[in-house]
Amino acid sequence: MSNSKDINIYMDSLGASAKRASRILSQASEEQKNNALLNIAKKIDIKRQEILKENIKDLEEAKKKQIGEALIDRLELTEERIDSMISGLKVVSELPDPVGEITKLKPTPSGIDVSKMRVPLGVVGIIYESRPNVTADAAALCLKSGNSCILRGGSEAILSNKIIWECLQNGLDESGLPKDSIQLVETVDREAVKSLLHMDKWVDVIIPRGGKGLVKLISDESRVPVIKHLDGICHVYIDKDSDLEKAINIAFNAKTYRYGICGAMETLLIHKEVASTVLPQLSEKYNFEGVELRGCKATLEIIKVKAANEEDWSTEYLAPVLSIKVVEGLKEAIEHINSYGSNHTDSIVTENNEKVKIFFDQIDSSSVMHNLPTCWADGFEYGLGAEVGISTDKIHARGPVGLEGLTSQKFIVKGDSELRGS
Secondary structure, eight states: OOSHHHHHHHHHHHHHHHHHHHHHHTTOOHHHHHHHHHHHHHHHHHTHHHHHHHHHHHHHHHHHTTOOHHHHHHHOOOHHHHHHHHHHHHHHHHSOOOTTOEEEOOOOTTOOEEEEEEEEOSEEEEEEOSOTHHHHHHHHHHHHTTOEEEEEOOGGGHHHHHHHHHHHHHHHHHTTSOGGGEEEOOOOOTHHHHHHHTOTTTOSEEEEESOHHHHHHHHHHOSSOBOOOOOOOEEEEEOTTSOHHHHHHHHHHHHHSOTTSTTSEEEEEEEHHHHHHHHHHHHHHHHHHTOEEEEOHHHHTTSOOEEOOGGGGGOOOOSSEEEEEEESSHHHHHHHHHHHOOSSEEEEEOSOHHHHHHHHHHOOSSEEEESSOGGGOOTTTTTSSOOSOEEOOSSSOOEEOOTGGGEEEEEEEEOSSOOOOO
16 A cells, blocks of 8 residues: 555445444344354364464564564464464353343333343454464454454564454354454554544444553544553562462562563562561572562662662563562552552452452552462453453453453333323
């Protein structure tokens, strides 16, 4: 496409097609949608070697461009990650269909019958970086919730995304559902993103998945409502009343499970009374994994690490780097999290249930955990089948966005000729 006019025409055609498809998809039966999901899973399984070959090409190109290790990790597909995509599709097919679900309200004084019906949002635009598995995961959730979608992956994953999209389209076609239900923006020109953000005529919601810069740009530019999170600055607080063996294992897993996910712990908070016992053991484990530690003044007195500065407390590293702060107790830990956190995921490690209640009540994050590493913040692990992202907004959806987060509700009002008087 030679210029922005051509791109706008192309994007407008995608939008119009997606809107038409959304009307058909919103009326599709649960059986039709489930058959499509299972057909897509079969297509991905059949094409797995081709998918891996295309992914290797993307990886080679990304390494030439010296893309960061966190993005490389997100970009890479393996046999296990393809198995996970297939599993995700099957799990979504087994989830209850939210579309058409009726919620009864309390009887009204007038006698009219008021309830709410769950309905699809319509057309969902998803803009994401690196992770080609998002192409399948996001499409699956949109399909099951009766939404059509327009997918715009990063240029670094274009070949991987295209071949996965081919599987999606073939699976839809075999199931008798419109192929335009799932569309991929095939140009890597950034003008396409701008065009998508301005397509409020066709698109009902935008969901960005990527770095803070991408999400902020989309939030600032979009004419379409956005479900977003800017940062994943996640904390684990080790309380003095914790089981220290549990605490060490949780803190280690929270950081080292995968550095590039938004649920990775970026700051460890630890009660001063157990810091001298826990930190030397954790330091040894982190050093073995190559994790760079940055600590407050009290931390520096216990273990040899780099001094943390003010910026560290509000940084999402997405890398083998961890900031550590020794705190006076629960109150200071909560104050720190609410001051520097990003309302994503925060966890307390303690055997004191009263402190758990205080932590749950006072931490204003989309996921608050007890005796768990923050890396559990994931739609699949929450039983949602998969997720299109983790929202730190409070409206319209919060936390991992699964099927219910991709629907809205409309009022259903029934009567028997009741007339409204003065």
